[in-house]
Amino acid sequence: MKVRGRVLVLAVSLPVIAFAVIGGFMGKAMARDDSYQYLRIFEDVVSLIVDNYVEEVNVDKVMHGAMHGLADGLDPDSAFLDAQQVQALDKAAPAGEGQTGLEVTRQYYLRVIAARDGSPAARAGLMPGDYIRAIDGQSTRDTTVYEGERLLRGKPGTPVSLTVLRGSAAEPHIVEVVRENLPAAPVKGRIAAPGIGYLRIVEFDKATAGQIKSELASLTKAGASRLVIDVRGTAFGDAEAGLDAAKLFVKDAVLGYRQDRGKEKDPFSSSAGDGGVTMPTTLLTDNGTSGAAEVFAAALWGNKRTTLIGERTFGRAAKQKLVRLPDGSALMLTHLVYLTPASVAIHERGLVPDIAVAQAEVDFGQPTPTEDPTLEKAIESFTQKTAA
Numbered sequence: 001m002k003v004r005g006r007v008l009v010l011a012v013s014l015p016v017i018a019f020a021v022i023g024g025f026m027g028k029a030m031a032r033d034d035s036y037q038y039l040r041i042f043e044d045v046v047s048l049i050v051d052n053y054v055e056e057v058n059v060d061k062v063m064h065g066a067m068h069g070l071a072d073g074l075d076p077d078s079a080f081l082d083a084q085q086v087q088a089l090d091k092a093a094p095a096g097e098g099q100t101g102l103e104v105t106r107q108y109y110l111r112v113i114a115a116r117d118g119s120p121a122a123r124a125g126l127m128p129g130d131y132i133r134a135i136d137g138q139s140t141r142d143t144t145v146y147e148g149e150r151l152l153r154g155k156p157g158t159p160v161s162l163t164v165l166r167g168s169a170a171e172p173h174i175v176e177v178v179r180e181n182l183p184a185a186p187v188k189g190r191i192a193a194p195g196i197g198y199l200r201i202v203e204f205d206k207a208t209a210g211q212i213k214s215e216l217a218s219l220t221k222a223g224a225s226r227l228v229i230d231v232r233g234t235a236f237g238d239a240e241a242g243l244d245a246a247k248l249f250v251k252d253a254v255l256g257y258r259q260d261r262g263k264e265k266d267p268f269s270s271s272a273g274d275g276g277v278t279m280p281t282t283l284l285t286d287n288g289t290s291g292a293a294e295v296f297a298a299a300l301w302g303n304k305r306t307t308l309i310g311e312r313t314f315g316r317a318a319k320q321k322l323v324r325l326p327d328g329s330a331l332m333l334t335h336l337v338y339l340t341p342a343s344v345a346i347h348e349r350g351l352v353p354d355i356a357v358a359q360a361e362v363d364f365g366q367p368t369p370t371e372d373p374t375l376e377k378a379i380e381s382f383t384q385k386t387a388a
Contacts, residue, residue, distance in 0.1 A: 075348060237292040
């Protein structure tokens with residue numbers, strides 16, 4: 001290898017070694033006899049690029065590509081942030097109070113997990129599974145979840161153009177969405193059928209548990225003795241708030257665990273004074289059920305307090321931390337995951353429903369069907385149990 005090539009390999013390799021040391025993918029490999037095989041291969045690849053590529057190599061570009069590639073090999077919420085992004089994070093540079101109502105992940109492009117009820121994105125017809133290929137004309141092919149969320153936010157009243165691809169459609173759709181201030185979404189209840197109450201939870205925050213209690217009191221007065229809880233498309237809020245809400249339904253039991261890297265799993269439990277809600281319950285889920293809603297559902301389901309009806313949940317129940325690198329860049333690294341009461345990780349797995357009901361596929365621009373087969377199946381299941 002030429003001297004110049006060795007210098008460039010060293011320059012590119014140092015941050016990669018730093019990533020390995022702080023406990024990324026190669027951190028596990030360091031304990032084995034073949035621990036450095038990947039670094040040796042990496043050195044060979046960089047050497048070949050530096051010495052043989054047809055044009056002069058931009059080392060910064062190669063470096064960023066390598067670091068993005070390492071983060072992409074983890075999970076969608078882990079990401080490499082360049083120095084400029086880290087500086088913006090340090091300065092708490094405001095992304096804007098206006099929101100579209102989208103929760104996104106990364107799968108080649110940005111992918112919609114859910115569009116919050118009543119939000120600009122929901123009114124525009126965006127649905128779980130839609131791909132956002134560009135934001136204001138900027139491709140999201142190399143956009144992290146963190147950066148995508150910042151791009152979607154802005155000043156209330158300002159428009160944002162989304163290039164959206166759905167299903168097997170060959171051509172994307174251009175959707176103009178106007179950002180809005182989105183206040184906290186309250187829990188809403190109604191009578192879905194004789195004796196059956198229905199609760200819609202859009203997000204989980206500190207007020208959610210109290211709102212559930214209030215709505216349940218009203219539903220009980222209206223004659224509800226069984227309950228359907230709808231967390232389809234609920235991907236908003238904090239996991240801890242989901243666990244707090246689960247205390248209403250589960251008495252004196254483990255609701256789930258937090259598992260941090262290299263530490264004993266940390267149980268989250270309800271007490272003997274919890275579990276005041278005793279009526280039979282079913283939970284409606286879909287691919288947009290994520291985060292706090294999954295932790296909530298797992299706590300009830302794992303303690304045999306509910307049946308899950310609908311689709312497999314998304315599988316996003318984790319927390320990230322920022323790990324800084326010597327050149328001012330950083331890694332947003334998933335370090336903690338939530339487990340079910342049976343100690344099974346939810347993250348990147350999701351929860352499988354007891355009764356599977358597929359959500360209807362809707363072509364872009366077409367109205368959402370008025371029929372709700374998932375809710376109908378939940379009501380039917382209660383009716384069958386009563387008849388039995």
